[in-house]
Amino acid sequence: MPQIDEYLAANSDRFVRELLEFLRIPSISADSRFKDDVRRAAKFVHSQLERLGFASQLVETEGHPIVYGQSPQVEGAPTVLVYGHYDVQPPDPLNEWVTPPFEPTIRDGYVFARGATDDKGQVFTHIKSAEAWVKTTGQVPVNLKYVIEGEEEVGSNNLEIFLEKWRDRLQADVAVISDTSQFGPGRPAITHGLRGIVACEVTLRGPKQDLHSGIFGGAIANPVNALARAIASLHDASGRIQIPGFFDDIPPLTDAERQRLAALGFDEAGCLADIGVSAPFGEPGCTTLERRWVRPTCDVNGIQGGYQGEGPKTIIPAWARAKITCRLVPNQSPEKVALALEQHLRENCPPGVT
Amino acid sequence: MPQIDEYLAANSDRFVRELLEFLRIPSISADSRFKDDVRRAAKFVHSQLERLGFASQLVETEGHPIVYGQSPQVEGAPTVLVYGHYDVQPPDPLNEWVTPPFEPTIRDGYVFARGATDDKGQVFTHIKSAEAWVKTTGQVPVNLKYVIEGEEEVGSNNLEIFLEKWRDRLQADVAVISDTSQFGPGRPAITHGLRGIVACEVTLRGPKQDLHSGIFGGAIANPVNALARAIASLHDASGRIQIPGFFDDIPPLTDAERQRLAALGFDEAGCLADIGVSAPFGEPGCTTLERRWVRPTCDVNGIQGGYQGEGPKTIIPAWARAKITCRLVPNQSPEKVALALEQHLRENCPPGVT
Known part of the structure; x- marks a missing residue:
């Protein structure tokens, strides 16, 4: 599509400028002090989708809002659901950053900022590629649905x-998640699975x-020695x-999988x-x-x-x-792992620490 | 000595006022940001001794100064060396203090402040008891030497x-250290030994x-999992x-010691x-x-x-x-323990962590 390529080339400076604006928002979902900034990032995505003429909605939740967007109906075309997130990880320790996390900097052609590749950059490509279609051909050739969350x-x-709740409206022929990586320079990857997660915080109390x-x-x-022991x-x-019980439900890797x-x-x-x-360093017998x-895995963060x-x-x-x-793999139950983890930690605590 | 008791009673309000002034100085020797305050506390002690007419000296060291004081010579009287320290432990976590650590507060007749019982309060009683002698009888009845350090x-x-260096000038018949506690209310204690210490900081580095x-x-x-394991x-x-090797040099407790x-x-x-x-919780077989x-002991602080x-x-x-x-007990060598500790920690580190 030469006219799309032309549009992308002609507008790339503006795209970068807008991306940097997006990256400047400290949408740190873990830290309640940044609640307003997280909402600001949601509104940014929302207005980007609105500008394309897509039906866009800020869906309130118990926590941070979810942005939903939908392109005008194209009869007979497949429906593509794009998932992404506009929230970012906490940026500390701040003194380890070469340039500040929320002041995006371009070095050697790369953008450095918290969230640049996880996941604001990818979300943005999915919005701007739609924009190129809309602005050059009048519409995207598929039915696009966006779910961009903040948690x-x-x-x-x-x-x-x-x-x-939205099960019916979210029906799609294909779902695209670009919250992943390439395998290497020039080696794009289709990620067909990601590990799950169980997260907890453990506090041991000793003397008052x-x-x-x-x-x-x-x-x-x-309490510190006890925590170290646990x-x-x-x-x-x-x-x-x-x-x-941690490994009970995990099927062994097949030779074919290992060879692949x-x-x-x-x-x-x-x-x-x-x-x-x-x-x-890690589990014996594995590459x-x-x-x-x-x-x-089981890591202290x-x-x-x-x-x-x-x-x-x-x-x-x-x-x-x-x-x-x-980090969990197929067949592991998060509830079961969380319970086993808690019980194991409790059993490995000395008397007088709770 | 009724006139001394009278003097103490008559001046107790001023003594408390001066003590609070001493306690207000954040002489935290561990933290270099408080270097000037540590020196200020040294000068406070120095001027207290000078005011008594004692030969007083601020002895410079590689670190914080040592205050030396000496009462006028009393022929034939025994020499008493008083040791104390004017530095204090870091006060954090600050939010756990009922009143701020360097704003001394009197509650139920007790002074609450960082250093009140370790060791500014005790140092101060040794100065003010000398003052009571000097002001009422003209001199202290012994030869007093003070070594009040800041580290x-x-x-x-x-x-x-x-x-x-000062070995000769510090000769004394008895040394008094009041950096200790009572056994309980109404049960004063003569402490005839304290445990020694080896302190270290361990940093494990993993990815850059x-x-x-x-x-x-x-x-x-x-690195956190590895440190916990170590x-x-x-x-x-x-x-x-x-x-x-940790216990190698420690003689077993005798039955008599245990009974006492x-x-x-x-x-x-x-x-x-x-x-x-x-x-x-602690070493099995011990009360x-x-x-x-x-x-x-071996504790993470x-x-x-x-x-x-x-x-x-x-x-x-x-x-x-x-x-x-x-914490070390008699016959343990700090050098040997430090080395054994370091080696043991190194041996308990996984590959890829330094």
């Missing part, structure tokens, strides 16, 4: 309710306040998850060098690609307790907290 | 150098930046320290209720008082890594850090 980074609880470790050290359970109990030394993954020619050394890690794509400042402070902290997520 | 809360490294746990989870070592390896499930401790009639239930802990006073904010953030953190201290 992907916090578990999409309200999306589930929305999908249930921080105590002097010279006076009480050794006599009561230290976390350590999640894996054995080789990296295999130890939560009872191996045939991709994954550059393990290059990947590790990229991320600055000297050696892989790095298998561990990354088709095996479940954050931990906190006691004194964080400069120098020593000799205390038994009153509490310790960790954020833990498990 | 007790960070390991007293420069005190050791000072003691070596935080990574998405859906893309890399399970394939590389997570910390967990410090004890067995019963609470006994597992660092190889037991005879004190320690109120374990009352103590636990006070600190809000439901059960004791709570033995664990608190005569057995060594603070831990940090990954995302600390509200809600989930699905990352493999780039690093994790813990502050660890061991």
Whole structure:
């Protein structure tokens, strides 16, 4: 479609400008201080769809709104449902950013900003490609439905309710989710599955306040030591998850699956060098690609307790907290895994810590 | 000495006022942002001693200064060396304080402020009791020497150098350290020994930046999980320290020692209720008082890594850090323990984490 290519070329500067505007909105769904910004990002997507003449709606939920958009009906054409999200992950630690997360910067032809590739950039391509069709041919050649949510980074609880309620209106021949990656430069990928997730936060409480470790050290359970012990109990030394029942429902990988993954020619050394890690580590008997794509995990995403400042402070902290997520694979039940995780952590706590 | 008692009673309001002034100085030796305040506290002590007509000196060190004071020579009288410290522990978490740490408040006859009982209050009684003698009888009846340092809360490294250098001038018949507690209300205690300490900070580094746990989870070592595992390896499930060689040099407690401790009639239930802990925990085969006073420990005083904010953030953190201290008992060598601790932590780290 030469006229579409021309339109894209002619408007690319403006597209980039608008994308940067979108990226400037700190739509951090996890952090309630940014609630208004999250809504602002939703409105941005909403107005982008309206400008195309699509029926667009800001659907309220218990949490952040969902943007729904629909192109004018094209009889006989297939229906394509595009899913994306306008919320982003928290950007801290801020001092590790080369340029600030919500001041998009273009370096070497790449846009650097929180959300640029997860998932505002991809959402934007799906809007701008529709715009190119509308502006050059008068309409998109398919029936487009957009569901752009604002809670992907916090578990999409309200999306589930929305999908249930809107089931009929969301019927489609194909669903497109571009919240994924290429396999490598010049190697686009069709992602046909993603791991699920169970997220929890664990707080262990010991004494009602921080105590002097010279006076009480050794006599009561230290919540940080106890939390470390509970976390350590999640894996054995080789990296295999130890939560009872965790692997029960997972069918073993078939030889064919393993061969297909191996045939991709994954550059393990290059990947590790990229991320600055000297050696892989994980479930024994699996390749790095298998561990990354088709095996479940259990990771601490954050931990906190006691004194964080400069120098020593000799205390038994009153509490310790960790954020833990498990990545799940087919047949694992999130409810079952969450329960097993909780029970396992409880069983691995010493007396006097709750 | 009735005239001394009278003087103390007549001046007690002023003494309290001056003490509160001392307590208002945030002399946090661990935190370099408070360097000037630490010096201010040193000067406060220095001027208090000068006002008594004592030879007083601010002795510079590589770190915070040491205040030395000496009363005029009394021929034939014994020499008493008073040790204390004017520095305090970091006061955070600030939101747990009923009243701010450096705004001293008197409630039910007790002074609440950071350092009130550790150790500014005690230092102050040793100065004001001398003042009462000087102002009523013209002199103290002994030869007093004061060594009040500003690095007790960070390991007293420069005190050791000072003691070596000043060895001759510090000769004394008796040394008094009032950086201790009573056994209970109405039960004063002569503390004849304190546990030593080894302090360290451990940082584990994984990837060069935080990574998405859906893309890399399970394939590389997570520094927080690794740190938890290393910390967990410090004890067995019963609470006994597992660092190889840790107990080698410690003579076993004699029956006589154990009986003397037991005879004190320690109120374990009352103590636990006070600190809000439901059960004791520690080295098997020891009583709570033995664990608190005569057995060594290994405690995490603070831990940090990954995302600390509200809600989930699905990352493999780039690093994790813990502050660890061991309390030592007679015959343990700090150097040997530090080395054993370091080696044990290193041996309990998975590949790809440094």
